[in-house]
Amino acid sequence: MESNWYPLAVFFAAVFTNNILLANYLGMCSFLSIAKELKASVGLGMAVTFVMAVTTVLNWMVYTYLLVPFGLEYLRFIVFIIVIAAFVQLVEMIIERVSDGLYAALGIFLPLITVNCAILGTSLFMVIRDYSLIVSFFFGLGSGLGWFLAILAMAGILQKLKKARIPKGLEGAGITLVITGIMALAFMGFAGILMIG
Amino acid sequence: MIASLVVSVAIVSSVAVFLALLMVIADATIANYGDVQIDVNEGTKDLTVKGGQPLLKALGDQGIFIPSACGGRGSCGLCKVQVVKGGGQVLPTELPWLNEQEQQDNVRLSCQFKVKEDISIKIPEELFLVKQYVTKVERLRDLTYDIKEVTLALVDPPEIKSKAGQYIQFQVPEYELTDEAVYRAYSISSAPSDSRRVELEIRLVPNGICTTYVHKYLKEGDEVIINGPYGDFFLSDTDAETICIAGGSGMAPIKAILLDMLDKGISRKTRYFFGARTEADLFLLDEMKELEQKLPDFTFIPALSNPEEGGSWKGETGLITDVVARYVDEGTAAESYLCGSPGMIDACIKVLISKGIPEEKIFYDKFS
Structure with a gap:
C-alpha cells in the first residue's frame, strides 16, 4: 500500500472521490453563506486551503509527539481546536500587518474559518486513517483544494441561477442544498478511480 | 489514575498556555501599530489614537459619534466616513454598502476600517455636535393603543442643541430580547427650544427589540442613554x-x-x-x-x-x-x-x- 505514489493518491482522492464537502458534507455553513459571491468564494477557498494544509501538519505533530506519548489521544478534539484557533488568529494578524491587498482578499475570511468544521474534520480523519506526516500534508492540501473546487463550482452555478426562476420555497439555502446533493452524486462518478478511507 | 489525570491536565494547560503566550506576544508586536494621528476636516481636529482599532471606535472614544444602528458589526451600513488620505483599500465586508460614487470618493465603513497609519478624514460638521447623553424618563404617556410618548429629561450633559426634524439614537440595555446593548434611531418630537428635554414617539412593533423594551419594561425615573442629534431632515430656510x-x-x-x-x-x-x-x-x-x-x-x-x-x-x-x-x-x-x-x-x-x-x-x- 505504502508506495511512493501513496501521498499523491491520497491527495487526488481528497480532491475528487472523498471531497470533504461533497462526500462528508463538512464545512457547510460558510459554504452556504459565501457561495453567493464568486469573488468572496475564491478568497475563502484560498484561505481554507492554506489553513487546512498547515493545521493538518501542525495537528499531526501535536498528536504524534505530545498526545500519543502520554496516552492522551482522547483529548485530540479540544487540543486540535485550540491549535486551529490560535493558528488562524496568528495568520490573520500577520496578514493584516504585512499586506493590505492580501488582507482584503483573504484575511477577512480567516475568522470564519476558525469554526469551520471541515478544518477540524480533516485533522480528525488524519488520525483515524493513521496517515504519516507527508501523507497528512497532502491530505490537508487536497481536502482544502477539494473544498475550494466545490465552493467555486457552486458559486458559478449560483451566478447562473440568479437569472433562473426558482420556486419561492426553494430560494436561497434550499436550492443550494439540492444542487450540492446533485454535485455530490456527480463526484461519486470519480469513485472508480481511487478510494481512501 | 491520579497521575494520569494530572498529566492530562498539565499537557492541555501547557498547550493552551503556550498558545496564549504566543498570542500575547503577537498582540504586542505584530498587532501593535503604536499611536496614529487622525486629522479631521483639514485640521479642524487632530486626534491621537491607538492604532489597530476600528475607526468607529477610535472616534467614539474621542467623543465623535458616527451614526451606527448595528453597533459596529457591518450590518447596517450607516457609519460611512470619507477617508481623504491614507487607509489602504476597501474590504469586501464594506463593498455591499458602498455605491460607485462612494467607492471613488474613498468612503469607508468606519466599523470595518481599521486605523493603522496616519489618516485624514472628512465628516459632516454637525457630527461634532453629536454627544452621548445620560437622561431620565420624566414621563410616559399612551398616545394611542400602540404609540407611546417618551419624555426624557437630560441629566448629563444637561442641554442638547438640535434642529427640528433631527433624530437621536436610543440605547437599549441588555435584557430578555438582546444580550448586548443596541441602538435604535428615533425622531425628536419636542421643539429644539426645549433644550433640556427630548421627547420621542415610539410605536410598538411585535418583537421589536427597542419598542418592546420601551412599551413593556421602561418605567418613569429609569435612566436612558441616548446619543445625537443626527440627520439632515429639517425645514429649509425659505418662504415656500x-x-x-x-x-x-x-x-x-x-x-x-x-x-x-x-x-x-x-x-x-x-x-x-x-x-x-x-x-x-x-x-x-x-x-x-x-x-x-x-x-x-x-x-x-x-x-x-x-x-x-x-x-x-x-x-x-x-x-x-x-x-x-x-x-x-x-x-x-x-x-x-x-x-x-x-x-x-x-x-x-x-x-x-x-x-x-x-x-x-x-x-x-x-x-x-
Whole structure:
C-alpha cells in the first residue's frame, strides 16, 4: 500500500472521490453563506486551503509527539481546536500587518474559518486513517483544494441561477442544498478511480 | 489514575498556555501599530489614537459619534466616513454598502476600517455636535393603543442643541430580547427650544427589540442613554409653501418642525396631511388644533383609510395619497416633508411629482 505514489493518491482522492464537502458534507455553513459571491468564494477557498494544509501538519505533530506519548489521544478534539484557533488568529494578524491587498482578499475570511468544521474534520480523519506526516500534508492540501473546487463550482452555478426562476420555497439555502446533493452524486462518478478511507 | 489525570491536565494547560503566550506576544508586536494621528476636516481636529482599532471606535472614544444602528458589526451600513488620505483599500465586508460614487470618493465603513497609519478624514460638521447623553424618563404617556410618548429629561450633559426634524439614537440595555446593548434611531418630537428635554414617539412593533423594551419594561425615573442629534431632515430656510405628510409615529419630526415654526415666528403656508387607519390610530388632535390657531397659515388634515361604518368621523377618508392628490393643485410651488413607512413615502413622492413638485424639493425620513 505504502508506495511512493501513496501521498499523491491520497491527495487526488481528497480532491475528487472523498471531497470533504461533497462526500462528508463538512464545512457547510460558510459554504452556504459565501457561495453567493464568486469573488468572496475564491478568497475563502484560498484561505481554507492554506489553513487546512498547515493545521493538518501542525495537528499531526501535536498528536504524534505530545498526545500519543502520554496516552492522551482522547483529548485530540479540544487540543486540535485550540491549535486551529490560535493558528488562524496568528495568520490573520500577520496578514493584516504585512499586506493590505492580501488582507482584503483573504484575511477577512480567516475568522470564519476558525469554526469551520471541515478544518477540524480533516485533522480528525488524519488520525483515524493513521496517515504519516507527508501523507497528512497532502491530505490537508487536497481536502482544502477539494473544498475550494466545490465552493467555486457552486458559486458559478449560483451566478447562473440568479437569472433562473426558482420556486419561492426553494430560494436561497434550499436550492443550494439540492444542487450540492446533485454535485455530490456527480463526484461519486470519480469513485472508480481511487478510494481512501 | 491520579497521575494520569494530572498529566492530562498539565499537557492541555501547557498547550493552551503556550498558545496564549504566543498570542500575547503577537498582540504586542505584530498587532501593535503604536499611536496614529487622525486629522479631521483639514485640521479642524487632530486626534491621537491607538492604532489597530476600528475607526468607529477610535472616534467614539474621542467623543465623535458616527451614526451606527448595528453597533459596529457591518450590518447596517450607516457609519460611512470619507477617508481623504491614507487607509489602504476597501474590504469586501464594506463593498455591499458602498455605491460607485462612494467607492471613488474613498468612503469607508468606519466599523470595518481599521486605523493603522496616519489618516485624514472628512465628516459632516454637525457630527461634532453629536454627544452621548445620560437622561431620565420624566414621563410616559399612551398616545394611542400602540404609540407611546417618551419624555426624557437630560441629566448629563444637561442641554442638547438640535434642529427640528433631527433624530437621536436610543440605547437599549441588555435584557430578555438582546444580550448586548443596541441602538435604535428615533425622531425628536419636542421643539429644539426645549433644550433640556427630548421627547420621542415610539410605536410598538411585535418583537421589536427597542419598542418592546420601551412599551413593556421602561418605567418613569429609569435612566436612558441616548446619543445625537443626527440627520439632515429639517425645514429649509425659505418662504415656500410647505406640505407635510406623515403616518403613525412619523408624526414626531413633523410636530417638532411645527413647534419650531411657532417659536421662530415662521409664517409660511403649511398643510399637514396625517394618515391613519381608524380613529383609534389618531393622536395629538388637540395639540394640532391649537397649532392651527397659533400659526398664521396652518391646516391639519387627518385622513382615515378604514373609518368605522356609521362612526362619528367627519374628516377626510381614503388613502393618504388620494387625499393629498385631492388637496394639492397641479403646479403648486411647494416644498414637501415626508415621514413614515417606506411604502407610504414612495407612494406619496409619486403623487407629489405628478403634481409638478420637483424631486429635489421633496425631503423625507424613511423608517426602515
